[in-house]
Amino acid sequence: MSNSTKNAITLFYSYSHKDEEIRNELDKHLSILKRQGVISEWYDRKISGGTEWESEIDQQLQSASIILLLISSDFLASDYCYGKELKIAMERHESGQARVIPIIIRSVDWNQAPFGKLQALPKDAKPVKSWNDVDEAFTNIAQGIRTAIDEIKVRPVAKETTTDISALVKKFKLRPKKYAGTEIIADIKLKDKLEAISTHEADSFNLSLGDAIFRIFTFTNPDIKNIEKIYA
Structure with missing residues (x-):
């Protein structure tokens, strides 16, 4: 592309x-x-x-x-x-x-x-x-x-940080692209689990929730036991 x-x-x-x-x-x-x-x-x-x-x-x-x-x-x-x-x-x-x-x-x-x-x-x-x-x-x-x-x-893109993204994750799974404009960073664990990180770290990166969830589904490997942090 x-x-x-x-x-x-x-x-x-x-x-x-x-x-x-x-x-x-x-x-x-x-x-x-x-x-x-x-x-x-x-x-x-x-x-x-x-x-x-x-x-x-x-x-x-x-x-x-x-x-x-x-x-x-x-x-x-x-x-x-x-x-x-x-x-x-x-x-x-x-x-x-x-x-x-x-x-x-x-x-x-x-x-x-x-x-x-x-x-x-x-x-x-x-x-x-x-x-x-x-x-x-x-x-x-x-x-x-x-x-x-x-x-x-x-027009500047509004940034959003949060300490609890569980509700957003649930909504995302129903509407995969709706939250692509929300900039957020998260620790990504196996089995589609997300854990919010500090506001300071979130402000240091630009990562949409849509991209974060997409990477869970695409890159999570059931054979990998460790927690993998992804920035993109």
Whole structure:
């Protein structure tokens, strides 16, 4: 994996399948961002056969840095988009874990929705379908997304230290990528056990809880009897 790909901002599309044609068109307008390694996008059509689709969507939604809401009457009418994806998206936005950007693609009464307080794209929240030149609308959206990415990249990542991470471990096992933005260091023992270390030592390193748990599952060797401390 190249450094540019590794440093890409993850982008999640939340949309109704009835708006898939518009999503595909927007994705083409974001091609330059993908080619430059600025973004790595995900949407539900990337789910492979035999995968538990709801778990995969949840995992991708929990790990995305930018969440695009493609707003239309079909989005607002969708129990899954509005009832589940939107709820998680707004929780992550309000906690500072992700940036939610509403994209108004078709005219609909959306101002009183939970995302109504957020700055929408394209310019003046004019629906894409209302523009005389839709390419101009998509260009404006792409420029707005690039600006948001630039702001995210310069924003400092909040650090968190704790003396008891058992609750976080339990949550992590249910949602593997949700806590990847929480910087923490821990002693790693066999059989998936974690033990928090001193606040001073935690402040000296940058290690996400997601990375810590991942290393337990990947590197724990049942033949090794000693305690192994991992910094990464």
